[in-house]
Amino acid sequence: LSQALLFITATLHGAGLVRADNPIVQTIYTADPAPLVYNGRVYLFTGHDEDGSTTYTMKDWRLFSTSDMANWQDHGITMGLTTFSWANANAWAGQVIARNNKFYYYVPVRRTNGGMAIGVAVSDSITGPWRDAIGKPLVENGEIDPTVYIDDDGQAYLYWGNPNLWYIKLNSDMTSYSGSPTKIALTTAGFGTRSGNADRPTTFEEGPWVYKRSGRYYLIYAANCCSEDIRYSIGTGPLGPWTYKGVIMPSGGRSFTNHPGIIDYKDNSYFFYHNGALPGGSGYTRSVCVERFVYNSDGSIPTIAQTSG
Numbered sequence: 368l369s370q371a372l373l374f375i376t377a378t379l380h381g382a383g384l385v386r387a388d389n390p391i392v393q394t395i396y397t398a399d400p401a402p403l404v405y406n407g408r409v410y411l412f413t414g415h416d417e418d419g420s421t422t423y424t425m426k427d428w429r430l431f432s433t434s435d436m437a438n439w440q441d442h443g444i445t446m447g448l449t450t451f452s453w454a455n456a457n458a459w460a461g462q463v464i465a466r467n468n469k470f471y472y473y474v475p476v477r478r479t480n481g482g483m484a485i486g487v488a489v490s491d492s493i494t495g496p497w498r499d500a501i502g503k504p505l506v507e508n509g510e511i512d513p514t515v516y517i518d519d520d521g522q523a524y525l526y527w528g529n530p531n532l533w534y535i536k537l538n539s540d541m542t543s544y545s546g547s548p549t550k551i552a553l554t555t556a557g558f559g560t561r562s563g564n565a566d567r568p569t570t571f572e573e574g575p576w577v578y579k580r581s582g583r584y585y586l587i588y589a590a591n592c593c594s595e596d597i598r599y600s601i602g603t604g605p606l607g608p609w610t611y612k613g614v615i616m617p618s619g620g621r622s623f624t625n626h627p628g629i630i631d632y633k634d635n636s637y638f639f640y641h642n643g644a645l646p647g648g649s650g651y652t653r654s655v656c657v658e659r660f661v662y663n664s665d666g667s668i669p670t671i672a673q674t675s676g
């Protein structure tokens with residue numbers, strides 16, 4: 368794939384809805400979408416699968432932005448493995464949040480000669496440059512896929528995990544935490560039942576995405592490896608208790624993983640995910656896509672189909 372051009376086209380999809388054709392980016396492979404609405408614009412942070420990868424070959428993170436969900440600006444490489452002197456591989460699924468007039472970028476990376484750890488980078492600008500905030504892993508327990516959420520009372524939470532689901536309470540500096548990493552109980556009432564895998568009795572696999580909307584706490588996640596689908600739970604607080612709500616996006620297509628991100632923007636709701644839709648697409652050469660959807664009146668999320676595979 369040529370990296371020379373970001374190819375985005377706008378198409379009318381009924382009822383005056385304008386959106387980009389999927390995949391959003393058609394010149395490089397992108398994965399693990401993490402959208403953030405900031406200053407009236409959608410910023411889409413993604414991972415980057417190298418051309419021709421036959422395993423996870425991921426060295427940097429990319430950034431795209433839009434004000435109309437149709438025309439996307441390519442901000443290029445926003446951060447790379449070299450940001451973290453202690454890491455040397457696996458620039459996997461991260462998320463950015465704004466606080467303290469700064470931006471904090473939480474990412475899983477592989478520690479040099481070690482296991483997976485979560486790093487945190489900081490920037491004065493949403494487009495970078497980013498610097499390692501603390502010069503060492505924020506947490507290190509071999510698990511991945513951080514999602515960050517700030518509750519109404521100002522308490523920030525970082526959640527991550529595969530195969531477990533962990534959280535810490537971040538301090539207001541967003542780069543340190545109180546207490547110890549704690550497991551969220553993966554009950555079948557909270558996360559559904561998986562059959563045929565005694566080690567993983569619930570559907571939770573990885574890729575948590577936590578947010579609050581209309582008084583409900585949502586925990587969206589990749590489920591049932593492999594092939595993954597996307598499922599969700601609703602909680603009454605940022606730490607639950609969680610009630611399992613079922614499937615959002617069924618599995619399918621050429622990528623055996625999927626990864627969710629959800630935003631509201633300009634009176635619409637959008638579900639971001641990835642698949643293997645581009646030529647040469649696979650579980651290691653993925654592409655980020657987006658679907659507009661409408662919440663049901665009870666706050667539940669409808670089943671969302673992929674518009675490209």
Ligand code: FUB
Nearest residue numbers: 398459460512574624626
């Ligand atoms: O992109 C590498 C890994 O694959 C991510 O961390 C997981 O969520 C899955 O998408």
